[in-house]
Amino acid sequence: MLGVSRDADETQVKKAFRRLARELHPDVNSDDPGAEAKFKELAEAYEILSDPDRRATYDRYGHDGLRSGGYQPNFDQFGSISDLFEAFFGGGGGGGIFGSGTRGPASGGDVAAELHIELAQAATGGSFEVVYDAVDRCAQCKGNGAEPGTPIETCARCAGAGQLQAVTRTPFGQMVRTVVCDACGGDGRVAKQPCRVCRGRGRLVAKRKVKVDVPAGIADGQRVRVHGHGHVGEAGASAGDLYVLVDVAEDERFIRDGDDLITIVDVAAPLAALGVAVEVPTLEGATEVVLEPGTQPGERVVVRGRGMPRLRRNGRGDLQVLVNVQIPRHLSAEQRELLARLAETITEENLRGEDSVRAKLRRWLHPHAA
Numbered sequence: 142m143l144g145v146s147r148d149a150d151e152t153q154v155k156k157a158f159r160r161l162a163r164e165l166h167p168d169v170n171s172d173d174p175g176a177e178a179k180f181k182e183l184a185e186a187y188e189i190l191s192d193p194d195r196r197a198t199y200d201r202y203g204h205d206g207l208r209s210g211g212y213q214p215n216f217d218q219f220g221s222i223s224d225l226f227e228a229f230f231g232g233g234g235g236g237g238i239f240g241s242g243t244r245g246p247a248s249g250g251d252v253a254a255e256l257h258i259e260l261a262q263a264a265t266g267g268s269f270e271v272v273y274d275a276v277d278r279c280a281q282c283k284g285n286g287a288e289p290g291t292p293i294e295t296c297a298r299c300a301g302a303g304q305l306q307a308v309t310r311t312p313f314g315q316m317v318r319t320v321v322c323d324a325c326g327g328d329g330r331v332a333k334q335p336c337r338v339c340r341g342r343g344r345l346v347a348k349r350k351v352k353v354d355v356p357a358g359i360a361d362g363q364r365v366r367v368h369g370h371g372h373v374g375e376a377g378a379s380a381g382d383l384y385v386l387v388d389v390a391e392d393e394r395f396i397r398d399g400d401d402l403i404t405i406v407d408v409a410a411p412l413a414a415l416g417v418a419v420e421v422p423t424l425e426g427a428t429e430v431v432l433e434p435g436t437q438p439g440e441r442v443v444v445r446g447r448g449m450p451r452l453r454r455n456g457r458g459d460l461q462v463l464v465n466v467q468i469p470r471h472l473s474a475e476q477r478e479l480l481a482r483l484a485e486t487i488t489e490e491n492l493r494g495e496d497s498v499r500a501k502l503r504r505w506l507h508p509h510a511a
Contacts, residue, residue: 142186147200151191158187163250249276249372249381256353256385260392264424264449266357270350271385276372277347279339286343287332294333296325303329326375344373353385358450361389394422400458402448405465408432413466421462423447430462438466
């Protein structure tokens with residue numbers, strides 16, 4: 142449930158719980174009728190793994206071992222899911238698990254989205270539109286939770302303070318806490334007639350469009366953070382952030398190696414022997430590369446500065462051109478005759494290279510080694 146490994150330490154367990162608890166809060170998942178049950182299941186997982194004895198029992202015997210030992214989760218004592226949430230994240234008095242002190246309306250959570258771009262777009266960077274779902278302010282009531290034209294009154298439950306003092310017996314012992322008022326959500330005011338669109342919550346899940354600035358040279362799997370474009374907070378609290386995961390599509394012409402691009406060019410054996418100028422692809426279009434006479438299979442020609450831009454730095458990587466020397470096939474009678482005449486003239490001097498046998502073997506076994 143927490144998504145941690147069996148050897149996760151207390152800090153890792155706590156960090157995973159904090160992240161998932163905010164993601165699974167029913168306010169963020171108002172359209173999911175099972176959200177409250179999922180949150181309670183998450184709380185049970187944390188209660189077990191944060192207690193060394195319970196964790197040891199669970200590791201050995203699973204849930205059956207915990208049940209036979211008398212363990213039972215007891216979250217029904219909380220008046221609402223907000224109370225349960227505050228038992229973990231709230232403060233005051235005995236203090237919440239993650240700190241003390243009073244809390245106002247909850248800030249909005251972060252949102253993740255994906256952006257699919259081509260390699261050429263990753264090279265130039267630019268502004269791209271991202272569409273995603275997030276908790277947004279209700280357009281009908283402008284976020285105040287009241288039907289337009291109806292009054293907003295002081296909360297009778299907290300007398301406008303937005304907070305309540307509560308003494309609660311929890312699985313972690315008795316706590317005296319200052320918690321956010323569950324009636325007004327910490328705002329201190331309530332709508333006399335709740336908004337019919339958002340049912341008084343002031344927030345709804347909506348589809349958003351935002352322009353995201355992607356830096357030149359970004360790599361597949363990297364993220365771009367857009368501040369303040371996550372879920373909106375409660376009662377005017379700050380919004381979370383948007384994290385855009387960039388998916389860079391493969392380009393059939395290149396393999397990316399850091400800031401370098403690798404491509405391959407096919408050259409007929411006679412042309413490689415004579416030397417030839419060939420066209421190779423680059424991100425900006427074809428360019429000419431001169432192969433020296435006697436170019437061997439697997440040789441690499443480097444075109445400086447024609448690779449990917451270095452992310453948030455000056456300069457660019459290189460384009461590495463691998464030469465694939467091809468032996469001609471399906472020869473005509475005339476071609477066979479010409480090659481036969483050439484073969485009669487080949488001497489040991491024509492085949493002698495500068496590399497030793499060991500160096501040749503290393504090059505063939507590791508063709509992409511520097």
